[in-house]
Amino acid sequence: MGKLFGTDGVRGRANEYPITPEMSLRMGKAIASVFGDIKGKKSRVIIGKDTRLSGYMLETALTSGLISMGMDVYLVGPMPTPAVALLTRSMISSAGIMITASHNPAEDNGIKIFGSDGFKLTDAIENKIEKLILSDKPINPDPKSSVGKAYRVDDVGGRYIEYAKNSVDHMDLSGLRIVLDCANGAAYHLTPILMKELGCEVIKEFVEPDGLNINHQCGATYAERLADSVNKYRADCGIALDGDADRVIFTDHEGTVVDGDRIIAICALAMKEAGTLTGNAIAVTSMSNMGLLKLMEANGIKAVVTDVGDRHVIAAMRKGNIKLGGEQSGHIIFGDYSTTGDGTVAALRVLQLIKQTGKNLKELASVMDIFPQQLVNVMVKKKPALNTLPGLTGLIAECEKDLGDSGRCILRYSGTEKKLRILVEAQAQKDVDKWVKKFVATAEEELCS
CATH class of the missing domain: 3.40.120.10 (Alpha-D-Glucose-1,6-Bisphosphate, subunit A, domain 3)
Incomplete structure (x- = not known):
């Protein structure tokens, strides 16, 4: 059995390892083992989910594992991920769990975990939970603890x-x-x-x-x-x-x-003008368009670049007291309000700017010039370290030399799927097309055969 946690929790095809009732029950027990003895916190866990049919299966299994270890469970039903993070804090819970595979199709599902502060778990805590799950030893409750209770809560959406x-x-x-x-x-x-x-x-x-x-x-x-x-x-x-x-x-x-890059650009400039952009800095990922980075530089705003994943963006924001961060994919985090990406809050902030400025969204978004960019996903059969693949390694060096400071290429595996993500960005579309074609052909040769 391999590593469970990816870039955003545990994710996979429902009813296939690791997204099975058996693994979910054991995960519930492991989560309870790690979070059940936090000092000053009541032993309760919030569980929310999206609308996938398999959510019922995983919810029941997780709940069984948690209450067997003495924890109380509050089931809030279909609820946005940021709402679960909020409820975890406001209901003084030891942890929060969101059953979701995010943007993946319905046949997938997954489990995201939040700490008592509403933030996603650190690598150290994830590793601790994962070690318990994958251990051959049983996860047993404290002999002195009683079985917990499960409550269905229908009135927390407000x-x-x-x-x-x-x-x-x-x-x-x-x-x-x-x-x-x-x-x-x-x-x-x-x-x-x-x-x-x-x-x-x-x-x-x-x-x-x-x-x-x-x-x-x-x-x-x-x-x-x-x-x-x-x-x-x-x-x-x-x-x-x-x-x-x-x-x-x-x-x-x-x-x-x-997209998310333009949303970040719009909000960053507005926050700087309003004096609410602490340190004149934002946090973005390595996938962000170069047009955003150049716009920030031109306006005296520092862009802290992290690895892909909103958890990495949030970690950088917390470390640097940064109030705005996000990803091109649309994860936008406003540090004064959210502990995770929140699509609804980001939408409201943009609508607020449209109303305040009297400008339409096209006008607001025009502040940023987009570099031609293409992201291609290649389904792969294996995920060896990229630096062990001579074809792709040589092609990366060749591409970087050809594009220089006017473009870039980024190759990385998906943290949740068997995919290689290939990003090429350049000032000219023809260069993007040329290098994407080369990378796809080489990736299929080295990773798909």
């Missing part, structure tokens, strides 16, 4: 709604018409409500989950699909969340996609 509205000071957003795509996921019931309560005219799409349609040709990974709806309803913008609503992608009133 806490997240008020928290999200507070992130924009309950600003009146009336006059804005938006198309809201909830990906048939965790935010299908809460985000439309709070948008309406702030005055938006909301055209809802993909808000009828059936357990199998989450992310199916909708949501943040299909944001370009919003263009037709935005044009049809003459909306001010389109907003697409992913399955667990921790990321967001926009389209402007003309249907042009506005």
